[in-house]
Amino acid sequence: MAASRSSGKSRSRRTMNHQVFRRWPRFAGLLALLIVLIFVWRSKQGDIASVCQQAGALLATNPNRAALLLEQVVSVSGTDAPDAYVLWTRALLAAGRHSEALGCFSLMNNPSAADHKMLLLLADEAVVSGDPLLARLSLEAISPESVDRPAALQRLISLNQQTGNATSIMPLAQELLILQPDNANSWRVLAQVQESQKELHAAAATFQEVLKREQVTDRRTSALRSLLRLQVQLGERTAARVSLNELTKIAPLKTTDRINEVLLLKLEGEMEQAWLKISEVVAQSPTNMLALETRGTLAFSRGENNTARKDFEAVLRLEPLNKQVHYKLAQTLLRMDNIDDARKHLLENRRLTEISADILKLETAAAEGQAEIDRLNKLATAYDQIGQRETATRLREAASRLVPVAQ
């Protein structure tokens, strides 16, 4: 039984070997084909890498040539070479061919497959080239799982701040914080976003978190300055005094700190001390507009009308659209029985107040499509009218970028 079983096995093995030998040429052929394919693919990859390297070297000196080389690469490799696409986009951007760059990037099926560091580089270059849409697309391609996501988020936040896209900033800052909860910078970014969105309570609390984590003295000082400023704005006199004391220990006070100290003294009702301090500040920084306005305000409350008038007029010479100084000067002039001039400044304050109210309404009335373009343009005009040209320009840029979407 055992023998017959053994002989059976042996027969079976022989049969199998016989079949393998009979099919060997077919296997060999397939194997050879595979080897050839791998070889071709490898050499193609090698070629792609080599051409990419060559194009990369040409980016700075001859971006058009680099773009041509890379166009050839992607025409051969199709969508298999995302890095080549990114490089091609960079080359087109460097050559000033912005629409082609955007079109090239849009051709990629899956931009997330590209090297994320390269995407960051592209985003930086796009920002420099004034192409925030390309920058945004590039940064958004960096997936949430990527180690480069925090860097992408920081750039996206900065980009959105520049383009006035306020609503999308907060979620980005929060995502950054979730990714890097122990990183002081993540908290700093969130605090700055909160402050820019006028969430002053939240910003102050977040700056406290920065201070818990920040070890670098300069950055601690900066965070403390921001915190002090916010606490003064919030009227938190006790907390502000603590911050000021700490700041005094670790850094010499800047002019802005000293003005905040004066405002804190005012909050504390210590008007005489505030007056002495602001007099020192103005003596040392006689052209600081905020210092002059603060001294003018304190002089007015002391009944020193000439000083108040002089300070307010000095501010208005450089900041003719400073609403509150128009009002303060008007009050001073009224007290000096100069009714006609006071009326002019009251009217200017009223005009600027109405514009500010319009701004408030427009800022809280986000729309879509053409209505949003109109809103942004109206907002830009309003900001122009109160002398905030940079904001106006930024808003107009944001409106102009919305045109293709609206069409």
Place this chain on the structure above:
Amino acid sequence: MSTKCNFRLLTFVGAALIAMSLSSCERSSQPTITDVSGKKTPVATEAESPSATSSPELTRIRSDSDWFDDVTESTGIVFTYRNGAKGNQFTILETVGGGVGIFDFDCDRQQDVFCVGGGTIDPRTATPSGLPCHLFHNTGDFKFKDVTVSGHISVDTDYSHGCVAGDIDNDGFPDLFVTCYGHSCLMLNCGDGTFIDMTNSASLTDESWSTAAAFGDADGDGLTDLYVTSYTDWSPEDHTPCGNSIVQTIDVCPPQNYNPLPDRLYRNQGNGKFQEVSEEMGIRNDGMGLGVLATDINQDGRIDFFVANDAVANRLYLNSEGHSFIETAEFAGVAYNEGGSPEGSMGIDAEDIDGDGLCELWVTNFEMEDNSLFQNQGNGLFQHATAAFGLAGQSRINVGFGTGLHDLDGDSWIDVYVLNGHVLYNNGFTSFRQPAFVFRNLDGRKFVDVTGSSGTWFHVPHSARGGAVGDLDGNGMLDLIISSINEPTAVLRNQLPAKNWIRLQLVGRQSSRFPVGAQVTVEAFGHKCVRLAKSGSGFLSQSDSRILFAIEPERAEVDVEVAWPSGKHETFRARVTATDHVLIEDSGAD
């Protein structure tokens, strides 16, 4: 911790808020509902139980040295102002809240209490309906009896906000005007413990949204006229709640989303009828009024009106010979804050704070705005003096409503209380319920925060709105009644030791019977103490109209100077007897 808190942590604010204080979670401990889109929305809760404002901790920290003792439960005043939040419609109507009145309706020399009812909001249509107001009769010893039914207090008022008492028929019995969304209500005091609704017969048929009101003889004819502020043109038909970008929920819309409604000045024609004379008397139509004060601000013997507007400039109407009013707020320096910007002004009052004989003006404001103390310079100009008096920043993070300038500690100097509460149900960082404050005046130079020793009620946040001050037990110390949204009305007994005092009830003859605009001066504690007869002070509330002076312990007599609205100046010699003195015009020495 609440579902709401978890929602915030998980879905929106993220890790940023994790590190924030636990108190922010406690503050927002509202339940949530989930709408069809899956978005959670806070449900504004209404505190049902009188015990909602007290806790074991409060019992522990109560002190006999506190300025005020919360005696609500023993008084018999069981009342809660409802704003209709249960309708979950997030209307701006809900933000205003209600007031409370302290006045002696039956002339038994004990101050009674009137509580404004508020209303409900239909959960489908956002249509408001009124809830009944209640009248509590002071039976002595800090006990009150609900006499709403026997007093025939109109129970079918519209959604109500404020109340003001004044004698429109000069019969000596205070009549009552209740402001409403819809028909406001004028109730004539019959003198027999009952009131009759004479709104329609008096031609007070305005159906818009009235908030605050003040009585005063605007044209000098000896009859009490009526000023009523109006808020916005919100209506349930056009109602859409607003998104709250901070916490990504829906909430009430700001007033800027609506158009202002015109204030109205009604002339008392003396025949039981009123005639609207707003336009001819120079009253503007572009305010969003939440407070109005009637008194003689520029000491010319005629009453003026100071109007606290929300989000737009305040108005100061100076009386021009009784023929019209000249609006001077901007020139006078009381229209705006220190930087020339309009504020969200709510509560309002006027008194001489610095002892110079001139009345300062005071308004409570929205968050991130200091409450504004406008110091009278005596030449028609005022100076923003909040910081100089130590009040800057003190309440800046809160939304200020009820307030009052009164000598709460009996030292002859005017102190101030400020009631706070947010208008948004969920504001992200600050809460719907906010702490109230009491500031003590130090010799007319500066205020110091004495909230810590003001009593247990002040130790927890409230959604407070109107407050009224009056001597409810006749001991010469001023007590406080506070109306909060969906919280029991609180009765706070002043438990500071009573000192030597006199209290004056002015009775006009040529002037109107209750002579709003009269100015009373007494020399005490080494300085001139000036007090004003006024109407509309506070927020939507009526305080005890008697005028109280603290007097040095050794004094037995004082000279009381009265400048009547008729123009007559008289001096009365009063014995310091810890009782009320009735000073009748034309019966003093010239």
